[in-house]
Amino acid sequence: MEKFVNATAEAQIADRAEGTGGDPSGQPLPEKSAAERAPSVFSAAYWREAARNFSRVKILVFAALICALRIAVKSLRIPIIPGSLYLTFDAYVNALGSLVYGPLVALCVGAVSDTIGAVLFPSGAYFFPFIAVEMTSSFLFALFFWKRKISAPRAILAKFAVSFVCNIVLNSLLIKWSYSYFATGQTYNLINGVRIVKNLVMIPLEGMLIVFILNAFLPVLKQFRFISGDQKGLKLRKRDILLAAGLTLLAVALVLFYVFFLKDFMSEHNFKFF
Numbered sequence: 001m002e003k004f005v006n007a008t009a010e011a012q013i014a015d016r017a018e019g020t021g022g023d024p025s026g027q028p029l030p031e032k033s034a035a036e037r038a039p040s041v042f043s044a045a046y047w048r049e050a051a052r053n054f055s056r057v058k059i060l061v062f063a064a065l066i067c068a069l070r071i072a073v074k075s076l077r078i079p080i081i082p083g084s085l086y087l088t089f090d091a092y093v094n095a096l097g098s099l100v101y102g103p104l105v106a107l108c109v110g111a112v113s114d115t116i117g118a119v120l121f122p123s124g125a126y127f128f129p130f131i132a133v134e135m136t137s138s139f140l141f142a143l144f145f146w147k148r149k150i151s152a153p154r155a156i157l158a159k160f161a162v163s164f165v166c167n168i169v170l171n172s173l174l175i176k177w178s179y180s181y182f183a184t185g186q187t188y189n190l191i192n193g194v195r196i197v198k199n200l201v202m203i204p205l206e207g208m209l210i211v212f213i214l215n216a217f218l219p220v221l222k223q224f225r226f227i228s229g230d231q232k233g234l235k236l237r238k239r240d241i242l243l244a245a246g247l248t249l250l251a252v253a254l255v256l257f258y259v260f261f262l263k264d265f266m267s268e269h270n271f272k273f274f
Contacts, residue, residue, distance in 0.1 A: 035228070051104055070117070073089040076089055098139075099227065124182075125182045160203050
C-alpha cells in the first residue's frame with residue numbers, strides 16, 4: 001500500500017512538472033528567453049517571420065530611417081593613417097538596422113542605400129555588381145543579430161565575418177571583374193596583401209565600436225518594442241577585453257609594419273601578391 005501511495009505521489013509531481021514546465025522535483029524551470037524560443041535560421045519558420053516584416057509599418061519606417069542614415073554617412077570617414085586607413089560609419093548603422101528588421105528587409109535596405117548613395121556621392125565609375133557587397137553585409141549582420149541573444153563576442157565575430165566575406169573576398173572579386181570594363185590593360189590581384197592587412201587591422205576597433213553602439217541603443221529599441229525586453233545589456237568580460245586588446249596589439253603591429261616597411265618596399269620593387 002505504501003509503495004502504491006509513493007508511486008501515485010511521484011506521478012502527480014511528474015504531471016505537475018509537465019503541465020507547468022517544471023522539473024520532476026516540482027520546481028518550475030526557468031522561462032526561456034525570446035532568443036532561445038526563436039526558430040533556427042535553418043528553419044522555414046525563421047524565414048516566414050523575416051518575410052512578415054515587409055508588412056509591418058513600424059519596421060518599414062525604421063528601415064527607411066536606417067537607409068537614409070546609411071546614405072548620409074557614406075561620405076564620412078575619419079583618417080587613421082591619412083591616405084591609407086580610414087574609419088567609416090556605415091557598418092555601425094548597418095548593424096543596428098539589421099538587428100531590428102531581419103535578413104530579408106536587410107537585403108533591400110542594402111540595395112537601396114547602395115544605389116542611392118552611389119548617385120548622390122559618386123566615387124568613380126559606377127559598377128552595378130558592387131551592390132552585392134552592401135546587400136551581403138546587411139544580410140550577415142541580420143543573421144548574427146536578429147532574433148538572437150546579442151553579446152560582445154557575437155558582435156565582434158559578426159564584424160569579422162562581414163570584413164572577411166564582404167571586404168576581403170567579395171569586394172576583391174568584384175574589383176577584379178570591374179577592371180575588365182574600366183581598367184583594360186591593368187591587372188588586379190585577388191590576394192591583395194594591402195587590402196587584407198587594412199581590413200584585419202580594423203576588425204578589433206570596429207568590433208568594439210559595434211558593441212558600444214548597440215549597447216547604447218538597446219534601451220531605445222526595447223522601449224519601442226523593436227527587440228525583446230529580456231535582451232540584456234552587452235557586458236565586456238575580462239576575456240573579451242583581453243581578446244580585443246590582443247587583436248588591437250596585433251593590428252598596431254601590422255599597421256606599423258605596413259607604414260614603415262611594406263608600403264615603401266612594394267613601391268620600390270613594384271611587388272605584387274600572387
